[in-house]
Amino acid sequence: MEENQLFPVFFKLHRLQVLVVGGGNIGLEKANALLQNCPDGNVTIVSLDFLPALEEIAHQYPNVTLIQKPFSCGDLLGKDLVIAATNDKELNYRIWEKAKVSKVLINVADTPDLCDFYLGSIVQKGNLKIAISTNGKSPTVAKRLKQVLQEAIPDTLDEVLNKLYIIRDKLKGDFSNKVKQLNSITDVLVKTDSEKI
CATH class of the missing domain: 3.30.160 (Double Stranded RNA Binding Domain)
Structure with missing residues (x-):
């Protein structure tokens, strides 16, 4: 039976350089996904043409750069992640080839076999x-x-997280002891109603 063997990772996009190739609807969707999760993310978008919505994003986010030109392998220099987001399968494959040679992680939209990571x-x-x-x-x-x-x-979970963060900083002992104390404190979060009585 096939299993999902992906390793989940959360990138700090404000510390990375991301390239999106494609200025149409796919590029817009990917840029929005990146910026919704990290408004301070460093995103460069390369395309021959840009949707007006992408131009608005570039005006709204100073860390987003639009470069109007065809993709070239030089666009990968200094990039940590690349998203091939064009509707041209041959171009997307060429971007994938260049990314692999440059050892840059790549996501090719709607082509799982060519993805190092998924959004x-x-x-x-x-x-x-x-x-x-x-x-x-x-x-x-x-x-x-x-x-x-x-x-x-519940929306109130963020308040719980903030309080647990304060508690964690005040706990004494080694790592193992702190884990035991936090497990005891948070046990209430997973108990059923009958167990809480």
Whole structure:
């Protein structure tokens, strides 16, 4: 039976340089996903043409740069991640080839076999962020799960996280002892109603 063997990672995009190739709807979707999660992310978008919405994004976010030109391998210099977001499969494949040679992680939109990473559906409640992956099988299922979790997780959870952060800093002892204390404190979060009585 096939299993999802992806290793979930949360990138600090404000410390990385991201290249998006494509100025159409796919590029817009990917740029929005990046910036919704990290408004301070450093994003360069290369394309022959840009949707007006992408031009608005570049005006709104000073860390977003639009470069109007055809893609070239030099665009990968200094980049940590690249997203091939054009509707041209041959161009996307060429971008993938250049990224692999340059040892830059790449996501090729709608082509799971050419992706080093996926952009999952994200559930966020303040500091809590949950990424959902279906291993590239069904982004639609991931979006539906996102809706369910977004509604199920209370907004007040961020307040709990902030208080636990303060408690964690005040705990004494080694790492193992601190983990035991935090497990005891947070046990109430997973108890059923009958267990709480």
